[in-house]
Amino acid sequence: MQKIGVFVCHCGTNIAATVDVQKVAQTLKNEPGVVFSTDYQYMCSESGQDIIKNAIAEYKLTGVVICSCSPRMHEATFRRAAEKAGLNPYMVEIANIREQCSWIHKEMQTATEKAVILGRAAIAKVHLNAPLTAGESPVTKRALVIGGGIAGIQTALDIADAGFNVDIVEKKPTIGGKMAQIDKTFPTLDCAACILTPKMVDCAQNDKINIYAYSEVEDISGFVGNFSVKIRKKARYVDETKCTGCGLCTEKCPQKNVPNEFNLGFDNRRAIYIPFAQAVPKKATIDPDYCTMLKTGKCGVCSKLCTAGAIDYKQKDQIIEEKYGAIIVATGFEPIKVDKYDEFAYSQSKDVVTSLELERLMNAAGPTKGTLLRPSDGTHPHTIVFVQCVGSRCEDEKGKPYCSKVCCMYTAKHAMLIREKYPDTEVYVFYIDVRTPGKNFDEFYRRAVEQYGVHYIKGMVGKVMPRADGKLEVRASDLLLGKQLHIDADMVVLAVAIEPDKTARPLATMLTASMDTNDFFTEAHPKLRPVESPTAGIFLSGMCQGPKDIPETVAQASAAAAKAIGLLCKDKLTCNPCVAHSDEMMCNGCSLCANVCPYGAITYVDKEFRMPNRTTAIRRVSSVNPAVCQGCGACTVACPSGAMDLSGFSNRQIMSEVDAICK
Amino acid sequence: MQEVMIKKAAELLENGTVNRVMGWKAGEFIYDVTPAVFETAEELKDFVYGDFCAPNLSKYMVAESKKDGKILVFLKPCDTYSFNELLCEHRINRDGVYVVGIPCDGKTDIEKIKALAGPGIIDIKREGDNLKVQTAYGSSELSRDDVKLDRCLVCKSHKHVAYDELIGEDGEIRESKRFDEVERLEHMTPEERFSFWRGELSKCIRCNACRNVCPACTCEKCVFDNPASGVENKAASTSFEENMFHIIRAFHVAGRCTDCGECSRVCPQHIPLHLLNRKFIKDINELYGEYQAGADPESRSPVVDFTKNDAEPGIIYERGGNE
Numbered sequence: 012m013q014k015i016g017v018f019v020c021h022c023g024t025n026i027a028a029t030v031d032v033q034k035v036a037q038t039l040k041n042e043p044g045v046v047f048s049t050d051y052q053y054m055c056s057e058s059g060q061d062i063i064k065n066a067i068a069e070y071k072l073t074g075v076v077i078c079s080c081s082p083r084m085h086e087a088t089f090r091r092a093a094e095k096a097g098l099n100p101y102m103v104e105i106a107n108i109r110e111q112c113s114w115i116h117k118e119m120q121t122a123t124e125k126a127v128i129l130g131r132a133a134i135a136k137v138h139l140n141a142p143l144t145a146g147e148s149p150v151t152k153r154a155l156v157i158g159g160g161i162a163g164i165q166t167a168l169d170i171a172d173a174g175f176n177v178d179i180v181e182k183k184p185t186i187g188g189k190m191a192q193i194d195k196t197f198p199t200l201d202c203a204a205c206i207l208t209p210k211m212v213d214c215a216q217n218d219k220i221n222i223y224a225y226s227e228v229e230d231i232s233g234f235v236g237n238f239s240v241k242i243r244k245k246a247r248y249v250d251e252t253k254c255t256g257c258g259l260c261t262e263k264c265p266q267k268n269v270p271n272e273f274n275l276g277f278d279n280r281r282a283i284y285i286p287f288a289q290a291v292p293k294k295a296t297i298d299p300d301y302c303t304m305l306k307t308g309k310c311g312v313c314s315k316l317c318t319a320g321a322i323d324y325k326q327k328d329q330i331i332e333e334k335y336g337a338i339i340v341a342t343g344f345e346p347i348k349v350d351k352y353d354e355f356a357y358s359q360s361k362d363v364v365t366s367l368e369l370e371r372l373m374n375a376a377g378p379t380k381g382t383l384l385r386p387s388d389g390t391h392p393h394t395i396v397f398v399q400c401v402g403s404r405c406e407d408e409k410g411k412p413y414c415s416k417v418c419c420m421y422t423a424k425h426a427m428l429i430r431e432k433y434p435d436t437e438v439y440v441f442y443i444d445v446r447t448p449g450k451n452f453d454e455f456y457r458r459a460v461e462q463y464g465v466h467y468i469k470g471m472v473g474k475v476m477p478r479a480d481g482k483l484e485v486r487a488s489d490l491l492l493g494k495q496l497h498i499d500a501d502m503v504v505l506a507v508a509i510e511p512d513k514t515a516r517p518l519a520t521m522l523t524a525s526m527d528t529n530d531f532f533t534e535a536h537p538k539l540r541p542v543e544s545p546t547a548g549i550f551l552s553g554m555c556q557g558p559k560d561i562p563e564t565v566a567q568a569s570a571a572a573a574k575a576i577g578l579l580c581k582d583k584l585t586c587n588p589c590v591a592h593s594d595e596m597m598c599n600g601c602s603l604c605a606n607v608c609p610y611g612a613i614t615y616v617d618k619e620f621r622m623p624n625r626t627t628a629i630r631r632v633s634s635v636n637p638a639v640c641q642g643c644g645a646c647t648v649a650c651p652s653g654a655m656d657l658s659g660f661s662n663r664q665i666m667s668e669v670d671a672i673c674k
Numbered sequence: 675m676q677e678v679m680i681k682k683a684a685e686l687l688e689n690g691t692v693n694r695v696m697g698w699k700a701g702e703f704i705y706d707v708t709p710a711v712f713e714t715a716e717e718l719k720d721f722v723y724g725d726f727c728a729p730n731l732s733k734y735m736v737a738e739s740k741k742d743g744k745i746l747v748f749l750k751p752c753d754t755y756s757f758n759e760l761l762c763e764h765r766i767n768r769d770g771v772y773v774v775g776i777p778c779d780g781k782t783d784i785e786k787i788k789a790l791a792g793p794g795i796i797d798i799k800r801e802g803d804n805l806k807v808q809t810a811y812g813s814s815e816l817s818r819d820d821v822k823l824d825r826c827l828v829c830k831s832h833k834h835v836a837y838d839e840l841i842g843e844d845g846e847i848r849e850s851k852r853f854d855e856v857e858r859l860e861h862m863t864p865e866e867r868f869s870f871w872r873g874e875l876s877k878c879i880r881c882n883a884c885r886n887v888c889p890a891c892t893c894e895k896c897v898f899d900n901p902a903s904g905v906e907n908k909a910a911s912t913s914f915e916e917n918m919f920h921i922i923r924a925f926h927v928a929g930r931c932t933d934c935g936e937c938s939r940v941c942p943q944h945i946p947l948h949l950l951n952r953k954f955i956k957d958i959n960e961l962y963g964e965y966q967a968g969a970d971p972e973s974r975s976p977v978v979d980f981t982k983n984d985a986e987p988g989i990i991y992e993r994g995g996n997e
Contacts, residue, residue, distance in 0.1 A: 520984075596894070596895070597893070597894055597895045597900070598894065599763070599765065599892065599893055599894050600763075600764050600765075601763035601764060601765060602762075602763060602764055603763070603978045606974055606978055606979050606980065607978055607979060607980045608980065609980050615764075628740070631764055645980065649978050651893055651897075651926045651927075652893035652894060652895055652896070652897060652900075653897050653900065653902075653903050654894075662903070662904070663902070663904060666904045
């Protein structure tokens with residue numbers, strides 16, 4: 012018989028306001044095996060923990076039940092306290108009477124009743140608990156950063172700075188990401204390239220950083236400290252070790268009509284290309300969709316021109332396998348497709364552009380060399396209308412429910428820059444709200460309005476109609492004046508919502524990291540663990556976790572790096588002893604457990620067994636690798652005979668909890 | 675057909691391909707046919723194949739395939755699905771079995787015949803699509819369609835999905851109305867459905883026939899026989915326990931049940947147990963896309979599989995599990 016102590020936490024008024032904690036403690040005192048029961052204002056505080064430690068010593072407790080917040084919050088805290096008092100930490104059970112009880116009930120009586128029931132379930136479980144000992148696993152001192160935008164770059168630089176090797180995997184031929192396409196940055200208006208490209212060069216020159224550009228993560232297995240990753244290095248058809256980045260091939264390639272994705276299709280590049288002058292690594296890449304040599308076997312101009320002999324039409328995708336201790340996700344974002352917003356005539360007129368396209372049109376390295384010209388006829392626009400919240404804060408299925416956060420500020424930036432450079436241009440901004448929280452942000456916006464005379468109009472644009480004379484007729488409503496507006500614009504700029512990069516969802520599955528309904532990665536705790544994924548060893552950097560601007564992204568990138576460094580510093584990690592194991596005598600060898608195991612922790616062996624009447628038989632039985640098992644319990648549910656069981660969460664323990672609840 | 679099969683069995687025994695034959699033999703009455711293993715050509719004189727050879731022989735292969743030598747087994751189309759499913763689960767040693775696929779145009783239900791022809795059945799002869807039934811009190815002629823087993827009335831396939839050799843031509847997968855009855859239950863109110871199942875399941879006498887015959891129930895140790903499982907019981911001790919027995923069993927075979935219908939066929943209390951399993955199959959089809967357990971020995975049931983594209987469980991009801 013266990014000797015169990017019950018500790019009921021008030022959590023200030025979080026629990027005590029809706030649960031009669033004293034009554035819970037008194038009622039649970041009468042449960043079988045309970046020798047001590049008390050309540051306290053903050054169990055997790057030092058004095059609270061002392062109550063637990065003292066009771067363990069005084070009453071020689073063999074099990075502890077703590078009625079408090081979610082085990083996600085303080086299970087580790089209480090286990091440590093028990094361990095210090097000489098009790099096996101896995102003899103501690105938490106009854107969650109906060110998130111699952113006091114926070115969701117209003118009435119004291121029902122909440123108290125439920126708290127007692129949850130406490131009973133935990134007591135019933137502790138009766139069947141057995142001491143567990145955690146093993147140790149080594150840490151591979153190398154980090155992987157997935158995504159080479161500003162978030163990934165910053166994270167990699169910080170990790171490398173701490174002395175650890177770090178690899179960046181970037182799917183594009185160069186690192187730099189979206190920031191490389193941006194012209195100026197708010198609220199300081201410094202040139203994005205001027206602050207980004209030195210960091211890109213730092214990455215290339217840092218001998219701790221290895222860049223796998225034009226590569227994608229193919230498969231991830233393993234667990235915290237011991238991830239094993241397959242990276243597909245796509246064929247560039249150019250030997251990276253030989254290419255000097257001279258760019259001669261990219262000028263002479265006869266295939267001229269390839270839409271240039273870096274300039275968002277405003278101009279063309281060749282079939283062999285370097286995305287932009289400051290690309291890192293500055294190596295040429297052949298686009299297999301357009302290269303005549305690769306498609307028809309006839310051409311070979313680049314190969315003849317290349318003095319370095321770097322062109323290799325026979326190059327194949329390469330699979331690189333590498334081990335990592337930590338993985339940082341920095342997959343970034345994409346603007347949403349605007350084809351669902353036909354009212355803004357994006358597909359009908361070239362002069363309706365997205366904000367990112369406007370960045371290219373205003374960028375000195377862009378298709379117009381920085382002169383703002385109408386894409387349709389190359390003339391100077393005199394009236395420009397900005398439409399805010401295209402797809403952001405959208406209630407219907409077309410858009411996104413969230414605020415994209417950066418649009419208000421970059422639109423103010425665009426408006427200001429246009430008024431500065433072309434004072435003869437009238438700029439209208441249609442907005443729902445202008446959101447400017449952030450250092451110097453509101454001052455920036457007010458400068459646009461007060462100093463630069465940008466017309467901010469509260470209201471939405473209903474329709475944009477391209478006219479035969481090349482003008483865009485903008486129909487909108489001014490909500491403050493309560494009247495309809497007709498503006499003849501030369502250009503319309505749509506501040507489209509941003510969404511996580513499409514590669515994030517399959518990646519999350521490979522990482523077994525959780526995502527929200529919008530495909531943003533979820534953090535382990537929204538306030539207290541904002542850069543960690545709930546999956547151990549996975550960290551989040553930048554837009555993949557939620558909309559944020561460049562300063563925030565950089566801050567989060569460094570935070571993720573700090574967390575990863577904290578992990579890589581350790582020589583050994585404590586394993587989770589709550590892993591599955593199979594009762595070989597009952598195992599059917601049916602493979603259902605292996606089929607459902609997300610971690611590939613289960614293998615099968617043919618083993619000889621003694622059978623009745625002095626016979627033996629060879630049977631196929633399952634075997635769990637405890638280092639790979641994450642204790643998710645999928646196998647125990649799938650196993651028809653109940654041979655598979657999970658330490659710390661055995662079928663019997665769970666059934667006894669259910670029984671205690673249903674009693 | 676029976677003669678062709680006996681000839682085939684004798685031939686394979688003779689040339690040493692197999693050392694045992696699994697088929698059916700007649701019992702005391704013409705209709706109580708039981709599965710049997712024959713080891714010599716002489717023993718094959720008791721071999722029968724006819725309208726009452728409903729028992730699915732695939733489950734016997736779990737034990738028989740692991741014995742010395744090779745066993746010949748005659749499988750009807752629906753039996754081959756169970757055979758494949760057992761192969762999937764590594765329960766059968768494929769090298770120990772020689773499968774001969776045999777055609778089937780539905781088996782008959784003796785209870786239906788008794789109800790129509792009366793008691794005292796002495797002889798039943800098949801004449802085309804009719805059965806000539808001789809009883810102690812006279813004779814009558816019945817249409818086979820009126821006395822077929824319920825499961826055969828909604829037969830899902832005439833196609834063999836596993837065999838080494840076929841006797842006769844292979845058939846096709848059929849359009850089956852087998853989910854109509856499930857739909858009827860789905861349209862009931864929860865209260866009506868509860869009372870329907872209480873009415874049916876409370877007839878259960880815990881004879882375990884359904885479990886013992888089920889080709890998906892081949893565990894080394896069944897949870898109902900395992901004192902550590904917490905659900906072990908030899909007899910129902912509370913009025914609700916018989917419900918739980920069948921519900922637990924339905925969950926255990928979910929995704930693996932090929933809908934062979936043996937459970938309902940052998941139930942002495944005539945509980946339509948197959949409806950529980952069929953509901954699972956219908957749900958799987960609707961949520962994850964069409965899936966027939968056993969159709970492909972390499973396939974994995976969507977409910978006992980993990981793929982990287984699996985939808986989060988919480989949203990499967992909203993948009994299906996097909997992504």
